[in-house]
Structures are given as structure tokens and as C-alpha cells.
């Protein structure tokens with residue numbers, strides 16, 4: 009499973025990239041707003057830190073507008089994935105952009121039918137939003153499973169990017185069900201490392217080691 013960070017905070021991205029486990033980054037207009045940074049500048053900086061796909065989202069709602077914005081975004085770096093919304097115009101843009109060699113992340117997916125359409129439009133990534141479905145008492149993880157089944161039935165190469173992750177178990181469940189990628193806020197990625205038995209184990213090993221009076225170096 010590939011790990012993407014869902015943030016536009018450069019310091020957090022650098023810290024995660026330092027682990028060697030970060031495969032990409034996703035941003036959205038809300039995350040750009042939260043960063044307080046200029047969109048193009050911050051995305052360019054992120055692309056310099058992370059070699060894998062960095063998603064940058066168009067905000068136009070019509071096909072021509074999306075294509076104009078995508079033209080600007082794809083020039084930022086070779087590892088840009090253009091993010092388009094799951095609408096007829098967004099999927100038309102997806103087809104044109106992916107046909108032209110760009111990576112495309114189709115975002116705001118909430119149903120298996122939408123995911124099927126995105127795959128047919130040649131999306132590189134489909135982003136089903138697990139947390140936002142759970143928030144309205146729907147089953148976000150079921151959606152991931154349904155998409156997995158459909159994509160496997162037809163050998164679609166579109167990667168399932170589990171998005172809107174709210175806690176570490178979302179990551180684990182998405183991995184079990186076969187999502188190709190997950191994107192999560194850095195805080196949640198760091199939580200994946202934690203286990204109280206790891207902490208107490210280290211403490212007791214260290215105590216016993218100190219009692220031996222030895223040193224490795």
C-alpha cells in the first residue's frame with residue numbers, strides 16, 4: 009500500500025518524507041487555505057520534497073476552465089497529478105489529460121458507479137472519501153470493497169486511493185480490503201507507529217541492558 013500525506017504543510021511533509029515511507033502527497037483547496045500559502049508556490053515546494061505523485065486540484069467547474077487550470081498545474085513539475093472532481097466535466101477533463109500523459113486523481117467519489125465511470129475515463133487514481141461517508145452513517149469501507157471488486161472484474165488499472173481517513177483503523181481496514189493507496193493527515197500516519205507494548209518493551213530492554221554495564225560502540 010502506498011502512503012500519501014493529506015496536507016499542504018511543508019514541515020510536516022519533510023518530517024514524514026524523512027522516514028522513507030512517504031510515497032506522495034494530496035492537497036485540496038481547503039488544505040491550501042489552511043496553509044496560508046500561495047497555491048502554485050507551495051505545490052512546487054512539495055514536488056521538490058516528494059518524488060512521488062503530488063495532487064493539485066482544479067477549481068473550475070467547466071471543462072474548458074479545468075483544462076486551462078490543468079495546463080498551469082501540470083507545468084509545476086513532472087510528478088503533479090491533476091485532481092478533478094467527479095462530475096461529467098471532470099471526467100471529460102480526466103480523459104483528455106490522461107490521454108495526454110498526465111496523472112489524474114478523480115476526487116470526491118462517493119459511490120461504486122462513480123468509481124466505474126472514473127476508471128473508464130482513464131483515471132490514474134480514484135479517491136473514495138471514507139470518513140465523509142461514515143460521517144453521514146454510510147459505510148465508507150464498503151465503498152472501497154465494492155470498487156476493488158469492480159476494478160478487479162475488468163482489470164482496470166486505476167489505483168484506489170482511500171481518502172478522508174479519520175483514524176489509524178481506517179488505514180488498516182483499507183489495506184485489508186485492497187486499497188492501493190491511502191492518504192491521511194500526518195498525525196494519523198504517525199499514530200500508525202504507536203503501540204504501548206513497543207514502548208514498555210523498549211523501556212524494559214534498556215533497563216536490563218544498562219544492568220549489563222556493556223556498550224555496543
Ligand code: E4P
Nearest residue numbers: 014034035036140171172173
Ligand atoms: C483527499 O484527497 C482529500 O484531500 C481528503 O482526504 C479529504 O479529507 P477530509 O474529508 O478529512 O477533508
